[in-house]
Amino acid sequence: MSPDRRGQLLILLAALLWSTGGMCVKLLGDLGPWAVSGGRSALACLIFLALLRGEVFPRREQRRWVMAGAGIYAFVVTSYVVANLLTTAANTIILQYTAPLWIALAGWTFIGVRPTARELVSLTIGGTGVVLCLAPSLTLSVSSGSPSRAMLGDALALGSGVGFAALTIVLRKLSRSEHGNLTVELARAPLQCMFWGNLLAALIGAPALIGAGGAAPALSWLILVYLGLFQLGSGYWCFQRGLRTTRALTASLLNLIEPVLNPLWVALAVGEIPHAGTLFGGAAVLAAVVTLLLAPRRGNRTPGR
Secondary structure, three states: OOOOOOOOHHHHHHHHHHHHHHHHHHHHHOOOOHHHHHHHHHHHHHHHHHHHHHOOOOHHHHHHHHHHHHHHHHHHHHHHHHHHHHOOOOHHHHHHHHHHHHHHHHHHHHHHHOOHHHHHHHHHHHHHHHHHHHHHHHHHHHHHHOOOOHHHHHHHHHHHHHHHHHHHHHHHHHOOOOOOOEEEEHHHHHHHHHHHHHHHHHHHHHHHHHHHHOOOHHHHHHHHHHHHHHHHHHHHHHHHHHHHOOOHHHHHHHHHHHHHHHHHHHHHOOOOOHHHHHHHHHHHHHHHHHHHHHOOOHOOOOOOO
């Protein structure tokens, strides 16, 4: 098997592992979101500790970026779990996958990079998809006269997408030197960010996990172990190994199987069927992301390199 094909298979495996997150979180609903988030991240810490071989402290010049990224990462993984238990898994994953759209919008707003016509179309389609996904919970909130659980979950999921966009920017900053050379220290920095982010998320959820642990059945613990060691930790390991021989564009397109499969596993496991608005909105968001990913790069550079 060629290195390129092996890398693509690792990216696919990572997406498959990540796609089971919504199903597992739904099955652990009795533990509560904070306990699930804390336990999942505590176990994932072990994976990142092993990948780093104990080298968890960043260099002084990278410390600020690593800690900032860790805080954002902790918010992303925690809000993902909480959102899954407040709204549908489909809404959670689709709204989180708006991250590429937020990155494009940030470049336009803060850096002054003028978007191309295709990027403008992508942002318009994606925005329409977000509105369609939010429509059911907005309607419910208006009719009840107060924000519903679903509305709060959708807001957290959308915030998770914004957070993931910011995290992507931080990780790219950590992975690049001024001269564009990838050194061992630079390659280690993103993993250090993941380690400290998971540790922070674990500490946030620790009180709830301790409180719920005594009453949790053995099956719940097994699912939680799978979430931390495999769905999150091993999923990221497969992803970062696959990226060594896979173009970023190819990896991003392969990863789109996650928002497709995630609601399917949830529907099969717990019978949760997405709203019609989510189905149409999700299709619009995915179409917008694909359009954005396939947009020609400025300066005729090869996409994804």
